[in-house]
Amino acid sequence: GAGVSQTPSNKVTEKGKYVELRCDPISGHTALYWYRQSLGQGPEFLIYFQGTGAADDSGLPNDRFFAVRPEGSVSTLKIQRTERGDSAVYLCASSSQSAANSPLHFGNGTRLTVT
Amino acid sequence: ELKVEQNPLFLSMQEGKNYTIYCNYSTTSDRLYWYRQDPGKSLESLFVLLSNGAVKQEGRLMASLDTKARLSTLHITAAVHDLSATYFCAVDFASGTYKSIFGTGTRLKVLA
Numbered sequence: 001g002a003g004v005s006q007t008p009s010n011k012v013t014e015k016g017k018y019v020e021l022r023c024d025p026i027s028g029h030t031a032l033y034w035y036r037q038s039l040g041q042g043p044e045f046l047i048y049f050q051g052t053g054a055a056d057d058s059g060l061p062n063d064r065f066f067a068v069r070p071e072g073s074v075s076t077l078k079i080q081r082t083e084r085g086d087s088a089v090y091l092c093a094s095s096s097q098s099a100a101n102s103p104l105h106f107g108n109g110t111r112l113t114v115t
Numbered sequence: 116e117l118k119v120e121q122n123p124l125f126l127s128m129q130e131g132k133n134y135t136i137y138c139n140y141s142t143t144s145d146r147l148y149w150y151r152q153d154p155g156k157s158l159e160s161l162f163v164l165l166s167n168g169a170v171k172q173e174g175r176l177m178a179s180l181d182t183k184a185r186l187s188t189l190h191i192t193a194a195v196h197d198l199s200a201t202y203f204c205a206v207d208f209a210s211g212t213y214k215s216i217f218g219t220g221t222r223l224k225v226l227a
Contacts, residue, residue, distance in 0.1 A: 033214070042119075042203050042217035043158070056214050091157065097213070103148050103160035104205075104215060 002026065004107035006092050012113045013082055021077040021110045025094030032075050033104060034067055035091040043091055049075060050097070082114045117141060117208050121218035129226050131193050136221045138187040138204035146207040147187050148215065149178050151200045158203065162189075194225045 005024040013019050025032050030051055035043035045059040049069045057067070064082075069075040079086055089111050093104035118141040128134050138147070146165055150158040162171040164180035164187060171178050175198065177190045187204055201222045205215040 031213075035217075040220075042220045043205075045214050045216060048214050059214075093158075103150075103163050104158070105160070106157040108157045 004092055004094055004105055006090075006107035006110050008110060009108065010111045010113075012115060014115055015082060015084060017082050019079050019082060019112065021079075021090050021092075021112070023075045023077070023092030023094075023107060025073065025075070025092070026096075026105055027073075029094035029096050029105070030072070031095045031097045031102075032069060033093045033095075034075070034077050035093065037089045037091055037109070046077070079112075082112075084114045087112055087114045117206075117216050119204060119206050119216050119218040121202075121204060121221050123221060124219060125222050125224075127224045127226060128191075128194050130195055133193065134191050136189040136191070136202055136223075138189070138206075138218055140185050140187075140204075140206045140216075142185075142208060143182075144185075144206045144208055145182070146213070147180050148205045148207075149187075149189055150203045150205060150217075152203065152220070153200050161202075191223075194223075196225050196227050199223055199225045 007022045032049040034046040037043045047067050048056040052072045064080045067077045089109040091109045093106045095102040095104050120139045149161040152158045162178040167182040169180045175192045180187045201220045203217050203220045205217045207213045
């Protein structure tokens with residue numbers, strides 16, 4: 001079956017520009033997560049959606065970062081006034097939290113490079 | 116502070132040898148996961164551990180959980196080259212919402 005889909009796979013942007021990263025979760029998964037992974041590091045939690053609402057956005061580094069999931073399926077991570085330090089792989093994951101043992105299913109990520 | 120620590124960070128081992136990767140976490144949790152990541156790829160779920168004393172095995176990998184010690188181990192038996200990857204543990208901290216906090220990862224290289 002279809003897994004978590006992220007687009008674009010690569011994004012190069014100039015410092016100060018605005019970017020949007022898209023995530024299409026596994027159909028029927030109510031929970032959706034965004035993580036950021038820098039080279040040689042573990043994924044860093046950014047935000048978690050349960051349905052349409054952001055249940056936990058404590059990982060967003062500052063107010064330049066924002067994410068939405070208006071219909072409870074596709075999510076968009078938005079970054080304003082990008083900085084070079086935002087360069088990383090942005091991972092989206094979904095899970096079916098109706099199951100007790102529900103690991104995260106990750107997409108292949110979007111590699112963001114800010115020049 | 117929610118912290119998940121793994122050791123070692125890097126592990127180079129010969130084929131056929133056994134070794135253990137350790138994952139310590141800082142506060143109470145009832146769910147721990149192990150993931151594998153190949154270079155340039157995304158993360159793949161290996162094990163889900165839900166209770167104290169849980170043990171799961173798949174092939175040459177075995178994971179266990181001790182919630183009292185806040186410790187999980189990933190044991191590798193008779194390593195083969197195909198196991199070369201980075202292994203992450205992740206812990207769900209139930210602070211109103213479930214979010215997985217990941218360890219720093221253990222980069223495993225199995226030498227032929």
